[in-house]
Amino acid sequence: MADEVILLDFWPSLFGMRARIALREKGVEFDMKEEDLSNKSPLLLKMNPVHKKIPVLIHNGKPICEFLIMVQYIDETWGPESPLLPSDPHERARAKFWADYVDKKIYPALRTILLSMGEAEEAAKKEYIECLKVLEGELGDKAYFGGERFGYVDVSLIPFHSWFYTSETLANFSIREECPKLVAWAKRCLQRESVAKSLPDQYKLNDFILSSRRSVSPNK
Numbered sequence: 633m634a635d636e637v638i639l640l641d642f643w644p645s646l647f648g649m650r651a652r653i654a655l656r657e658k659g660v661e662f663d664m665k666e667e668d669l670s671n672k673s674p675l676l677l678k679m680n681p682v683h684k685k686i687p688v689l690i691h692n693g694k695p696i697c698e699f700l701i702m703v704q705y706i707d708e709t710w711g712p713e714s715p716l717l718p719s720d721p722h723e724r725a726r727a728k729f730w731a732d733y734v735d736k737k738i739y740p741a742l743r744t745i746l747l748s749m750g751e752a753e754e755a756a757k758k759e760y761i762e763c764l765k766v767l768e769g770e771l772g773d774k775a776y777f778g779g780e781r782f783g784y785v786d787v788s789l790i791p792f793h794s795w796f797y798t799s800e801t802l803a804n805f806s807i808r809e810e811c812p813k814l815v816a817w818a819k820r821c822l823q824r825e826s827v828a829k830s831l832p833d834q835y836k837l838n839d840f841i842l843s844s845r846r847s848v849s850p851n852k
Contacts, residue, residue, distance in 0.1 A: 637662040638690040647699035648687040649791035656826035658711035731788035757803040
């Protein structure tokens with residue numbers, strides 16, 4: 633009997649993009665159900681009663697919530713021949729550290745850029761660029777964060793590429809000028825079918841953000 637895999641998602645969600653990429657990297661067929669976050673479905677409320685947030689992965693009727701946990705679950709459940717996390721314990725811990733860094737540093741700065749103006753926006757822009765440069769330093773001259781293999785940190789960070797254009801436009805800076813190696817890395821990632829199919833068009837996303845700037849965050 634084939635697995636039933638459902639992803640409760642919302643197309644602009646950075647965190648939903650991660651789940652989409654991970655599933656496609658593993659070759660898992662899934663049914664993506666688009667949620668209306670102003671009118672959350674009974675299925676979403678049933679499957680994630682604590683946080684009531686997307687994304688939620690439902691595997692044979694059982695929910696998995698929280699995006700990094702979800703990506704780890706996908707990695708452990710499908711496609712052992714193409715792991716997202718390294719098998720070496722130290723390298724595995726290192727990958728989890730950098731994915732956590734993305735969520736604790738990059739995401740808050742991006743959110744502030746999107747929702748602020750003036751001095752707060754300028755401070756967030758500075759923080760955002762500094763954090764991207766830290767990640768660029770970790771990437772170095774490698775093809776991907778884990779070396780030659782696309783993996784966990786890449787899955788965690790590449791969704792932010794779809795938000796680059798909007799953040800650059802709102803805060804008046806160029807990520808290409810500030811972090812050229814990171815932009816080259818993003819282009820490599822976008823050549824992968826799993827990424828290209830999972831990230832929305834940046835101009836469509838920009839229109840969505842600008843039309844709802846005062847009420848939207850990248851997660852909700």
